[in-house]
Amino acid sequence: MISGHYRVELSICGCLRLKLLETKLVELEAPAVLDKIRYFIMRALRNMRQWPLLCAASILTMAVALATVATFFLVVVNTEQLALRWTKEIQVIAYLQKAPDQQSLAGLTKKLKDIPEVETVQYVSQADAMKRFKKHLGEDASLLEGVNADLLPASFELGLQAQYRNQAGIASVIEQLENYLDVDDLRYGQQWLEKFNKFAQSLRFIGILLGGFLLFAALFIVSNTIKLTLYARRDELEIMALVGATMRFIQIPFMLEGAIQGVLGGVLSLAFLAISFVFILSPSLNSFWLTPTDFNLQFLSMNQQIIMVFSGVVLGVLGSLSSLRRFVRF
Amino acid sequence: MIQLYNVTKKYGGESAAVKDMTLQIGKGEFVYITGASGAGKTTLLRMLYAAERPTKGQILVDRKNISRIRSRQIPFLRRKVGVVFQDFKLLQSRTVFENVAFALEAQGKKRYEVSKKVYQALKEVGLEHRLQRKPLELSGGEQQRIAIARALVVDPLILLADEPSGNLDQEVTFEIMALFQQANARGTTVLLATHDHSLNQRFPRRVLTLDQGKLIGDQRPLQG
Numbered sequence: 001m002i003s004g005h006y007r008v009e010l011s012i013c014g015c016l017r018l019k020l021l022e023t024k025l026v027e028l029e030a031p032a033v034l035d036k037i038r039y040f041i042m043r044a045l046r047n048m049r050q051w052p053l054l055c056a057a058s059i060l061t062m063a064v065a066l067a068t069v070a071t072f073f074l075v076v077v078n079t080e081q082l083a084l085r086w087t088k089e090i091q092v093i094a095y096l097q098k099a100p101d102q103q104s105l106a107g108l109t110k111k112l113k114d115i116p117e118v119e120t121v122q123y124v125s126q127a128d129a130m131k132r133f134k135k136h137l138g139e140d141a142s143l144l145e146g147v148n149a150d151l152l153p154a155s156f157e158l159g160l161q162a163q164y165r166n167q168a169g170i171a172s173v174i175e176q177l178e179n180y181l182d183v184d185d186l187r188y189g190q191q192w193l194e195k196f197n198k199f200a201q202s203l204r205f206i207g208i209l210l211g212g213f214l215l216f217a218a219l220f221i222v223s224n225t226i227k228l229t230l231y232a233r234r235d236e237l238e239i240m241a242l243v244g245a246t247m248r249f250i251q252i253p254f255m256l257e258g259a260i261q262g263v264l265g266g267v268l269s270l271a272f273l274a275i276s277f278v279f280i281l282s283p284s285l286n287s288f289w290l291t292p293t294d295f296n297l298q299f300l301s302m303n304q305q306i307i308m309v310f311s312g313v314v315l316g317v318l319g320s321l322s323s324l325r326r327f328v329r330f
Numbered sequence: 331m332i333q334l335y336n337v338t339k340k341y342g343g344e345s346a347a348v349k350d351m352t353l354q355i356g357k358g359e360f361v362y363i364t365g366a367s368g369a370g371k372t373t374l375l376r377m378l379y380a381a382e383r384p385t386k387g388q389i390l391v392d393r394k395n396i397s398r399i400r401s402r403q404i405p406f407l408r409r410k411v412g413v414v415f416q417d418f419k420l421l422q423s424r425t426v427f428e429n430v431a432f433a434l435e436a437q438g439k440k441r442y443e444v445s446k447k448v449y450q451a452l453k454e455v456g457l458e459h460r461l462q463r464k465p466l467e468l469s470g471g472e473q474q475r476i477a478i479a480r481a482l483v484v485d486p487l488i489l490l491a492d493e494p495s496g497n498l499d500q501e502v503t504f505e506i507m508a509l510f511q512q513a514n515a516r517g518t519t520v521l522l523a524t525h526d527h528s529l530n531q532r533f534p535r536r537v538l539t540l541d542q543g544k545l546i547g548d549q550r551p552l553q554g
Binding site: 035241244 | 379401402404405406407408409413419420421423424432433435436437438440441480484
């Protein structure tokens with residue numbers, strides 16, 4: 001840099017110059033790489049401004065596509081969460097032929113607790129059972145007036161440790177139970193458990209299949225939209241190639257444009273998703289009769305939201321790149 | 331500057347657009363390429379800026395063989411070759427300044443250099459007062475002058491013009507011709523495809539005549 005007094009001047013053609021007041025004209029030269037980056041960003045932004053409709057079409061398509069895939073993802077994830085919740089409720093209830101007396105109860109409870117698969121043991125006496133039943137009946141509890149308190153059998157409710165909440169675990173517990181107790185009846189929802197396992201499996205399978213299909217459809221639609229927007233600008237691409245622009249020089253602004261549109265599309269899709277979550281997804285899942293009242297529906301985690309915006313960027317960049325190859329041929 | 335050896339170009343199964351053509355054009359020459367529509371003028375020019383590759387034969391431009399040029403090398407060939415078309419091929423969404431600057435930016439020229447050169451190029455074609463206009467706001471002759479400024483702003487070795495005056499009236503055509511001659515006077519080799527014989531009468535130069543893809547005539551103007 002030459003020292004001295006400089007004056008910043010805007011020349012006729014808009015270029016910035018530093019004028020050395022004494023004699024020499026020194027031109028301000030930014031490093032070439034920075035100059036190029038600046039040019040590419042400006043070019044991308046200008047292109048978007050010059051073609052607002054095309055740009056909006058790309059962003060909107062990406063947003064809708066991403067939001068559709070993500071909505072589906074949320075349905076699957078929440079249903080699975082719900083299913084997991086249900087398995088927590090899995091317990092073995094042993095109804096006893098005769099209620100044990102106070103002395104043997106403590107020993108029995110301890111024995112049951114020592115079964116390796118068992119996590120919790122809860123004794124429900126005949127009186128407790130009646131109380132529960134009354135509570136369950138609510139306003140109709142008066143129906144039970146005059147009914148003997150020993151009508152209902154006493155029972156043990158055994159909660160299982162998480163890793164044994166399956167058919168094998170239950171079978172093992174039942175086998176051991178029968179050594180200790182004079183059991184009248186056992187309830188453990190075996191049929192239900194089998195059905196549930198099948199349901200969870202098919203849910204995962206359908207989830208992967210449909211999710212993959214949706215993703216493919218989204219990719220197809222987005223790349224086609226980008227192709228159309230580039231088709232409208234094929235003259236520009238042709239002329240760029242004619243005046244000696246390299247493939248990379250043509251690609252970079254379009255890739256940047258795709259990336260910017262991807263970010264906007266991703267953010268917009270999050271907005272769509274939030275709206276569909278609040279107004280459609282959560283009311284419908286919450287009204288599902290098996291949903292426990294304290295079940296919290298999950299929205300995308302922060303990381304998943306970032307991934308979604310990032311997928312928008314990838315979608316935009318790859319969509320632009322793959323379409324460009326069709327229009328720019330050397 | 332330009333040499334063709336037995337060049338043939340066929341499109342698909344059709345008869346050849348250019349047949350067994352051999353010719354040489356020296357540095358700084360001004361050459362008309364004439365012939366009826368379909369004679370192969372456009373194909374010949376397209377091969378010279380590598381938009382087409384010859385089916386057979388060799389083409390040398392600036393001593394480089396471009397008949398089997400790699401795609402990656404094409405941009406660098408095109409930086410030496412300015413092209414002007416009948417339909418101008420300007421970007422309607424950009425200003426006159428941006429249209430001309432485009433050619434320099436594509437070559438990665440620095441900003442201050444771009445502004446300066448674009449202004450000079452537009453001044454040479456007499457349109458420096460139209461910098462911020464869009465092409466469609468201008469007349470056909472003015473649009474062609476912008477296209478010429480764009481082709482010349484990069485100081486090409488060769489200027490190819492494909493029917494540049496096809497859409498223009500005679501007065502404007504002569505203005506355009508003057509620009510080509512100026513460029514030629516500065517050392518640029520000019521190839522001008524046209525079927526307008528009045529041009530050669532008014533500005534006599536070497537004439538290559540094509541017919542059905544063949545070179546059937548090569549006349550030079552009488553000296554003096």
